[in-house]
Amino acid sequence: MSGNLYVNTETANTTGNMLTEKAEVLKSKLDAIYSCNEEIKTSFLGSDATKYTNAVDEMKEAMYSLQSTIHKTGIYLQEVSAAYAEARSINESAIQG
Numbered sequence: 001m002s003g004n005l006y007v008n009t010e011t012a013n014t015t016g017n018m019l020t021e022k023a024e025v026l027k028s029k030l031d032a033i034y035s036c037n038e039e040i041k042t043s044f045l046g047s048d049a050t051k052y053t054n055a056v057d058e059m060k061e062a063m064y065s066l067q068s069t070i071h072k073t074g075i076y077l078q079e080v081s082a083a084y085a086e087a088r089s090i091n092e093s094a095i096q097g
Contacts, residue, residue: 024071
């Protein structure tokens with residue numbers, strides 16, 4: 001396989017779609033978690049509460065970054081699939097003349 005590139009456009013596109021869908025679900029869940037964390041800050045008081053809500057807040061940027069990366073990867077796979085399919089179509093047309 002060295003030197004060869006094999007692209008299954010259907011699999012790449014399906015995987016891209018799945019990743020973008022999962023990224024949206026993850027974003028929704030993260031939004032809910034961080035919304036609840038803000039509510040907890042107003043009703044759960046004390047040092048344990050602060051430790052808990054701070055720990056959740058510390059993960060916020062990393063978790064949204066992960067969600068964004070998953071989404072971007074899905075989009076990228078969709079774009080690769082489309083570009084490869086287009087190139088294949090152009091090549092087939094050129095060969096058939």
